[in-house]
Amino acid sequence: MSAGATAARPQPLRPRTEAKRARIVEVAMLHFARQGYEAARVSDIAEELGIAKGSIFQHFGSKDGLFFEAYKKATRAFSPYLNVPPDIRARGFFAILRYWLVRTEHMVREDWIPYRVYLMGNYGTDLALRRDINRFLIAEDPYGRVAFVRFGLERGELRQDLDVEVIVSIIDWMVERFQDALLTEELDPGLFRRPGDVAEKKEARINQFLAILRRAIGK
Amino acid sequence: MSAGATAARPQPLRPRTEAKRARIVEVAMLHFARQGYEAARVSDIAEELGIAKGSIFQHFGSKDGLFFEAYKKATRAFSPYLNVPPDIRARGFFAILRYWLVRTEHMVREDWIPYRVYLMGNYGTDLALRRDINRFLIAEDPYGRVAFVRFGLERGELRQDLDVEVIVSIIDWMVERFQDALLTEELDPGLFRRPGDVAEKKEARINQFLAILRRAIGK
DNA sequence: TTTTCTAGCTGACTGGAGGTCATTAATGAG
């Protein structure tokens, strides 16, 4: 455990080395996504790449370190909030949010590899790594959450009397809850009793969430 | 992995057996809390109890199974929402919530053993176990969240046009975020820049959260 | 009390995982 992320690397690294690291992370992401953190085997990853297991440890220090890189790659693969079609953007903060909520489902299914790794990082790792992950999210803000909230504030759609962090936190929560619900459904369809009304219910949920959010943080 | 919780046990179990299970779970909780899931050793737990490691596996099937029992015990150790002094209760839903938010900090520090195990269950376990945990929370509702929300609805303090589940979900989120912030602070004091203003900031945060919540779900 | 039965306990054992390191190979600058 202990994580500590990647080993320090002061020099800029040769390009070939960088390329190899990328290949390893790519395959690792797949294995983590398919099997979960525990069940993923470093030896399998090495075998699939046709390299020695030792190499992976040389590059990433530990399985934790490898996962952390995979997690970072996964989060970077997602589109920032403000990356939406111009017409949606023109309609403002809440329209953008709705756009992404509706999309979430597609993303979970289509782009499931980074998605699962991302979820594992949020829910499925030990507290030690979680700390590094928190740091990373604060430092990089990969989905441009802060910029998104600023956008809403500048357009006058959001209340001015709240800390930006608080608003960001609320957005996070909503999106996470939504993903969580989708994931749970996927893992355990029995939770949704009547399979017919899932779609409607989802639509209704989105509307409820957005309405709540408007009242909570909207002007 | 695979979890699957405890082995099936149709018979009611002898009292001595039940007592021993309880002792094991007790000690396990402590070890998990102190060392985290990964670092906790089943053999250490056995040694501390003066029993054979094999016995633990006989009782709980796996380390996962043991953790799940510890998690359940931890959650059951917490007080339900509605368990507050009468004068607080008389002041209604939001007063109760404030009461618990203010207490959270004490609880994290004083009652830290179940607390850490609880947090590990929420954040720090593999997705496989998370499914069991979700089921358990839905089935048992250990802190009486649903009853609490009903209380608020009956008093007319909450909007009638929202699903109970949605309100419960929002409450959960807020409490979790709060705990998370406290835990993060504990793990990494550097995140809070000026150490002096933490207390005030916390007070301010509680107020902000409650204000947001009132607008979001209050009548 | 004695015998029988069996749930529960034991602890040596295994398999397989992450991780190490001395050695070897590849790379690129001069």
Added chain:
DNA sequence: CTCATTAATGACCTCCAGTCAGCTAGAAAA
């Protein structure tokens, strides 16, 4: 071509969850 540095290898190590054949204690039956 030479040499210094970086990367790759794979045999090896350690450690731990999980197993299992046999044993024990205590309750029920005789």
